[in-house]
Amino acid sequence: xxxxxxxxxxxxxxxxxxxxxxxxxxxxxxxxxxxxxxxxxxxxxxxxxxxxxxxxxxxxxxxxxxxxxxxxxxxxxxxxxxxxxxxxxxxxxxxxxxxxxxxxxxxxxxxxxxxxxxxxxxxxxxxxxxxxxxxxxxxxxxxxxxxxxxxxxxxxxxxxxxxxxxxxxxxxxxxxxxxxxxxxxxxxxxxxxxxxxxxxxxxxxxxx
Amino acid sequence: xxxxxxxxxxxxxxxxxxxxxxxxxxxxxxxxxxxxxxxxxxxxxxxxxxxxxxxxxxxxxxxxxxxxxxxxxxxxxxxxxxxxxxxxxxxxxxxxxxxxxxxxxxxxxxxxxxxxxxxxxxxxxxxxxxxxxxxxxxxxxxxxxxxxxxxxxxxxxxxxxxxxxxxxxxxxxxxxxxxxxxxxxxxxxxxxxxxxxxxxxxxxxxxxxxxxxxxxxxxxxxxxxxxxxxxxxxxxxxxxxxxxxxxxxxxxxxxxxxxxxxxxxxxxxxxxxx
Amino acid sequence: xxxxxxxxxxxxxxxxxxxxxxxxxxxxxxxxxxxxxxxxxxxxxxxxxxxxxxxxxxxxxxxxxxxxxxxxxxxxxxxxxxxxxxxxxxxxxxxxxxxxxxxxxxxxxxxxxxxxxxxxxxxxxxxxxxxxxxxxxxxxxxxxxxxxxxxxxxxxxxxxxxxxxxxxxxxxxxxxxxxxxxxxxxxxxxxxxxxxxxxxxxxxxxxxxxxxxxxxxxxxxxxxxxxxxxxxxxxxxxxxxxxxxxxxxxxxxxx
Numbered sequence: 092x093x094x095x096x097x098x099x100x101x102x103x104x105x106x107x108x109x110x111x112x113x114x115x116x117x118x119x120x121x122x123x124x125x126x127x128x129x130x131x132x133x134x135x136x137x138x139x140x141x142x143x144x145x146x147x148x149x150x151x152x153x154x155x156x157x158x159x160x161x162x163x164x165x166x167x168x169x170x171x172x173x174x175x176x177x178x179x180x181x182x183x184x185x186x187x188x189x190x191x192x193x194x195x196x197x198x199x200x201x202x203x204x205x206x207x208x209x210x211x212x213x214x215x216x217x218x219x220x221x222x223x224x225x226x227x228x229x230x231x232x233x234x235x236x237x238x239x240x241x242x243x244x245x246x247x248x249x250x251x252x253x254x255x256x257x258x259x260x261x262x263x264x265x266x267x268x269x270x271x272x273x274x275x276x277x278x279x280x281x282x283x284x285x286x287x288x289x290x291x292x293x294x295x296x297x298x299x
Numbered sequence: 300x301x302x303x304x305x306x307x308x309x310x311x312x313x314x315x316x317x318x319x320x321x322x323x324x325x326x327x328x329x330x331x332x333x334x335x336x337x338x339x340x341x342x343x344x345x346x347x348x349x350x351x352x353x354x355x356x357x358x359x360x361x362x363x364x365x366x367x368x369x370x371x372x373x374x375x376x377x378x379x380x381x382x383x384x385x386x387x388x389x390x391x392x393x394x395x396x397x398x399x400x401x402x403x404x405x406x407x408x409x410x411x412x413x414x415x416x417x418x419x420x421x422x423x424x425x426x427x428x429x430x431x432x433x434x435x436x437x438x439x440x441x442x443x444x445x446x447x448x449x450x451x452x453x454x455x456x457x458x459x460x461x462x463x464x465x466x467x468x469x470x471x472x473x474x475x476x477x478x479x480x481x482x483x484x485x486x487x488x489x490x491x492x493x494x495x496x497x498x499x500x501x502x503x504x505x506x507x508x509x510x511x512x513x514x515x516x517x518x519x520x521x522x523x524x525x526x527x528x529x530x531x532x533x534x535x536x537x538x539x540x541x542x543x544x545x546x547x548x549x550x551x552x553x554x555x556x557x558x559x560x561x562x563x564x565x566x567x568x569x570x571x572x573x
Numbered sequence: 574x575x576x577x578x579x580x581x582x583x584x585x586x587x588x589x590x591x592x593x594x595x596x597x598x599x600x601x602x603x604x605x606x607x608x609x610x611x612x613x614x615x616x617x618x619x620x621x622x623x624x625x626x627x628x629x630x631x632x633x634x635x636x637x638x639x640x641x642x643x644x645x646x647x648x649x650x651x652x653x654x655x656x657x658x659x660x661x662x663x664x665x666x667x668x669x670x671x672x673x674x675x676x677x678x679x680x681x682x683x684x685x686x687x688x689x690x691x692x693x694x695x696x697x698x699x700x701x702x703x704x705x706x707x708x709x710x711x712x713x714x715x716x717x718x719x720x721x722x723x724x725x726x727x728x729x730x731x732x733x734x735x736x737x738x739x740x741x742x743x744x745x746x747x748x749x750x751x752x753x754x755x756x757x758x759x760x761x762x763x764x765x766x767x768x769x770x771x772x773x774x775x776x777x778x779x780x781x782x783x784x785x786x787x788x789x790x791x792x793x794x795x796x797x798x799x800x801x802x803x804x805x806x807x808x809x810x811x812x813x814x815x816x817x818x819x820x821x822x823x824x825x826x827x828x
Contacts, residue, residue, distance in 0.1 A: 113438070115584050117575045122438065129435040133428035136674055140427075143673025143703040150699050161721070184399060184424075185450050193399060197707075198364035204709035205365030205735060209322070210315040211742040213553050217314065219766035220557045221564050231557070238554055241501075241524055242547035243332025253335050261338075264505045265512045268758050271774040272509055275756035277590075277800040278778025279643035281793040284594060286646055290789045293650035293781055294678050295685075365709040366735065395707075429640055476708075477638070477734050478757075490579075502735065506758035 100289035107287030147172065233259045300570060303563035314556065321552045325544035332544050339511055340528040343518025346470065346496045347377070352385030354469040355462060359497075360400040361393045361479035366500050371400065372526035372539035373474045373498030378404050379535045381472070382412035387458045388420040389468075390449075393432060393479050395425045398449045417457040422449040433482040437465045437491055465491045473497035474520075480507060484515045498525055522546075581828040586800075593799040597792035604795060605788040614752050614770035615783050618651070621726035621750045622658045631665035633724045635715055635740065636679075636731035637755070638671045638708060643778065644756055645675060648731040649682050650781035651754075655728060656686035660695055667718055668701045671711045676703040712736035719743050729753040729768075730777060733760045741767035754780070 106128050112118070113125035151165035178188045222228045239245040240256020285291035350356065358378060362370040381388055390401030401422045405414075414420050423445050426432045435444055441462035448454050461467060471493055473480045480497050487493035494517050499507055501522030510516040520526055523546055526539035576584065597604055625632050634655055639645040652668065659666040668683060670676040680701045687696035704714035716739060719727060727744035729737070730753065737753075737760040744751045745767055753764040754772025764771040772780065775797070782790035811822050 111587075115576060115580050115587075117577050126435070126439045129428070129431050129439060132431040133426060133435070136427035136429075136431075139672070139674035139676075140706065141673075143670075143676055143706060146673070146676060146703040150702060153699065183451065184395070185402070190399070193364075193396075198367065200713075201363055201365035201707070201709040202367060204712050204739070205363075206368075207739055208735060209549065210318055211738045213314055213318050213549075213556070214311045215738065215742060215763065215767050216553050217556045217560050220561065222561050231561070234557075235554060238550045242550045243330070243334060243543055244547055244551060246333045246335035253337070257337060260505065260508055261512065265508050268506060268509045271756075271758050271761070272506075273804050274775035274797075274801065275758075275778070277797045277804070278647075278756070278775040280590060280800070281594065281797050282643045282646050282778050282781075284591060285789065285793055290598070290793075291646060291781070293653055294646055294682060363708045430642075478732075500735065503759045509758075 096292070096295050099295060103287055104289060107283075111287075144172065144176070233263060300566065303566045306559060306563045307567065317552055318549055321548040322545045325548055326542070329541055330544045330548075332547055334524065334527040334531060334540055334543050336528050336532070337521065337525065339508075339519040339521060340525050340532065341518070342511075343496045343498075343520055343525075344380070344529060344532045346494060346517040347380045347384060347386075347472075350381070350384050350386045350469055354386045355458060355467060356381050356386050356388055356470040356472055357468055358388050358390045358401060358405070359393060359471065359473040359475075359479065359483070360390075360397045360404070361473055361475040361477060362400075362500075363394065363396055363476065366476040368542070369500045369522045369526070370474045370476065370498065371404075372523065372530070372537055372542075373520045374400060374404050375408070375537055376520075376526055376529045376533060376535055376539070377472045377474070377498070379408055379412075379537075380529075380533045382408060382414055383533070383535075386469075387418075387461075388414075389458055389462070390420065390422040392423060392425040392449075393429065393482075398422060398425050402449060419458070421454065421457045421459055423454075423459075424449045430478075430482040430486065433479075433486045436468075437486060440464075441467075465493065468493055470494045470496065474499075476500045476503065480516070481510070484510050488515050498522075579827065582826045589803065590796060590800055594793055594796040597795040598789050600788075600792065604792050605786050607791060607795070609779070609783055609791070609794065612772065612776050612779065612783055614754060614772045614776065615651075615780055617750075617752050617770045618655060618728070619658065621728065621752050622655065622662060622664060624750055625659075625664045625725035626662045628725045630723045630725035631667055632659055632726045632728065633715075633718055633722070633749075634666060634668045634728045634730075636670070636675070637729065637733035637737070638711070639675050639731050640672050641675065642732070644730075644732045647778045647780055648754075649678070650784065651728075651730045652679070653682050653686050654784045656683045657690045660687045660690035660692040663692075663695065665697075666700060667722060667724070669711075669715050669718060670701070670703045671706055671708075673703055673706060676701070708734065708736060712739050715740055716743050719747050719749065724749055727751045729755075729764070730772070730780070731755065733757055733764075738763040738767065744768075 109121060109124045109128055112121050148169065151169050154162050154165040175192060178186065178192060182189050220231045220234065222231060236255045236259045240253040245252035282291060360370065360374045378388065388405065390405055392398040392401065405420050405422060409416065409420060424447065442454060442459055445454050445459055465487065471483050471487060473483050473495065474497055480499065483495045488495045495515070496517045496519070498520030504519065504521040507516060507519055511519055520529055523539050523542050527543045530537045530539050622632055632655065634652055636645055636648040639648065656666055666683065668679055670679055680698065683701050684696050687693055705711045718724065720743065724747065727749040729740060733755050734757065741751060741763055751768035752770045753768045754777040755761060755764060756774045756777055761771065761773060779794055782794045814822050
C-alpha cells in the first residue's frame with residue numbers, strides 16, 4: 092500500500108509546494124527546482140507516448156493472435172502505427188515521407204472527422220431548439236441573433252443583425268460565462284489543493 | 300398538418316444532404332456576400348499594428364489538421380501581417396502538428412516579405428507538457444528550453460538568442476482548438492503582462508470572450524469569419540473570405556430548419572390540445 | 574526571499590481559501606451531514622448503469638482530452654464510482670483514454686474499484702484502452718466503440734473540445750443514455766442540447782463529495798462556497814465603486 096499511496100502523495104506534495112512557492116516568491120534555489128520540475132514534466136509526458144503505443148500494440152496483437160471479431164481492423168491499426176512511427180523515427184517530422192503521410196493521409200482524415208460537426212450541429216440544433224418554455228424561447232432568439240449576424244446575408248440585409256449578435260456575445264454570453272468560470276475555477280482550486288495535500292485519493296487505486 | 304408531421308420525422312440524412320449542397324454551391328459559384336467587421340477582429344488587428352519592426356512575436360498554431368478550415372487562414376493572415384510589420388517570428392508548438400503548420404506557413408510567405416530563416420524567423424519543435432510548457436516559458440531561459448529548432452539545428456545565432464527573458468516576447472499569437480489561449484493568458488499575460496491575441500474555432504469564442512472583456516486577450520478572430528474580416532482589414536487576400544459564402548448559406552439553412560421545426564412543433568401541440 | 578510584484582492579492586486569496594479548507598475539513602462528520610443540493614446528472618449514473626444491466630449491454634466511459642488537471646482528478650472520482658457499480662452488476666465497462674500518461678492511472682482506478690467490489694477476476698485490462706493522443710483520431714476510436722461494442726450508457730466527464738458533439742450525436746443515434754459533465758464552457762451547449770444529463774462547471778468538481786459524502790470532500794465544497802461569496806462581494810463592491818469613478822479597489826487587487 093505504501094508505494095501505491097504514500098509515495099505518489101509525497102511526490103505530489105513536494106512538486107506542488109515547489110510550484111506554489113515559486114509562484115509567490117523570488118528565490119533562486121526554488122526557481123531552479125521549479126524549472127527542473129517543469130522540464131521533468133515535459134520529459135515524462137514525451138516518454139508516456141511510448142507507453143501508450145505499447146498499450147495499443149498489446150491489445151491489438153492479442154486480438155490478432157486470438158482472431159477475435161474484426162481482427163483485420165487491428166492488423167490495419169498496427170501496420171499504420173508501425174509504418175508511421177518508423178518513418179517518424181528514422182526521418183523526423185521534417186522528412187519528405189513523413190510530410191507526405193501527414194499531408195495526404197493524416198490531415199484529410201482528421202479534417203473529415205472534424206467536418207462531421209457541420210452535420211451534427213445541424214441535426215442537434217433542429218432537435219434542441221424547440222420553444223417549449225420561455226427560457227427555450229430566449230435561447231433561440233439569442234442563437235438566431237448570433238447566427239444571422241455571422242452570415243453575409245445578415246450583414247447585407249441590416250447592420251443591426253451583426254450588432255445584435257455581438258451584443259449577445261459581449262454582454263449576455265460574458266455574464267453567464269463569468270459565473271461558470273468563477274465557480275469552475277474555485278472547484279479546480281479546491282481539487283488541486285486536495286491533490287497536493289494528499290486529501291484527494293480518487294486517482295489512487297487504494298489496493299495492492 | 301401532414302407536412303409538419305412529415306417534417307418532424309424527417310430522416311436526418313436528408314438534412315445532411317442539404318448541408319452538403321449549401322456548402323458546395325457557393326464554393327463552386329461564389330456569391331460575394333459582405334463579411335462585415337467584428338470588434339474583436341479590429342482589436343486583434345490594432346494589436347499587431349502597434350508592434351514595431353524588430354519586435355518578437357510567438358506564433359503558436361495550437362490546432363490539429365481537423366480544424367485547418369478555420370485555423371489555418373487565421374495563421375496565414377496573422378503571419379503575413381506580422382511580416383508586413385517587420386516583426387520577428389518565433390514559431391512555437393504546443394501540439395505535434397503545430398511545428399508542421401509553422402513550417403508550412405512561414406516557409407511559404409517568408410520569401411514574399413524578404414524574411415530570412417534564423418535572422419527574422421525560426422520554427423521550433425513540438426514540446427510536450429501542455430500548460431507546463433507555457434509555464435516554463437516564463438521561468439526557464441528560452442534558449443535552454445529550445446536548444447535546437449524543428450530541423451534539428453542549433454538555435455544559437457538565431458532570433459531565439461534575443462529572448463533572454465519572457466519580457467523580450469512582445470506578443471503571443473495563438474490560433475487554437477482547445478485551451479492553449481487560456482494557458483497563455485493565465486501563465487504569461489496574468490503573470491508577466493505579455494500581450495496575447497489570436498484566433499479560435501467559432502465554437503471556442505463564447506468561452507474566450509470572458510478574457511477579451513477583462514482586457515487580458517487583445518483581440519480575437521472568431522472562426523473563418525474572423526479570418527475573412529482580418530484578410531480585408533490587413534489587405535492580404537486569402538482563402539477565408541471565399542469560404543464565408545458557404546458558411547453563411549449553411550447557417551441560413553439551419554436557421555430555416557429550426558424555424559420550420561418550431562412551427563411544426565407548435566402546430567402539433569395546438570392540434571393535440573384541440 | 575521576496576514576494577513577486579503583483580502576487581499579493583493571489584497570496585491573500587490562497588491563504589483565505591486554504592484556511593477555510595482546513596477549517597471545514599477539521600469539522601469532520603458534522604460537515605459531512607450537511608445537505609448538498611441535488612445534482613440530477615450524478616443521480617442518473619445509477620439509472621444509466623442499471624439500464625445497461627437490464628439490456629445486457631455495456632457502459633462506455635471517457636474523460637475527453639484529459640491531462641493531469643483538475644477536471645481529470647474530478648473525473649477519476651466518478652470513474653471509480655462507475656467502475657464499482659459495473660463490477661457489482663457484472664456490466665462490461667470500456668474506458669477510452671486520450672493521454673498515454675493518464676492511461677496507467679485509469680487502469681489502476683478501474684482495477685482498484687473491481688477489487689474493492691470483490692470482483693477482481695471480472696476486471697479486463699483490455700477494456701481500459703489508450704486510443705490516440707491525436708484529437709480526431711481519438712474521436713474516431715470512440716465512435717468505433719459506440720457503434721460496434723453494444724453500449725447502452727455513454728458517460729463523458731472531463732475535458733472536451735470539438736469531439737464532444739461527435740460523441741454525443743453518435744451516442745444519441747445508437748440509443749445510449751448519456752450522462753456528461755465538463756467545465757469547458759464552449760462544449761456545454763452541445764452536451765446540454767444533446768445528452769440526457771449534464772454536469773455544468775463546478776458540479777463536476779462537486780461529484781466526489783456528492784457520491785462519497787466524504788468529510789474532506791464536503792469540507793472542500795464549503796471552502797469553495799466561501800470563495801464564491803468573497804468573489805461575489807468583490808464583484809458587487811468593485812462594480813459599484815468603478816461606476817462612481819473609484820479605482821482604489823481595482824488598484825488594490827492588482828498588487
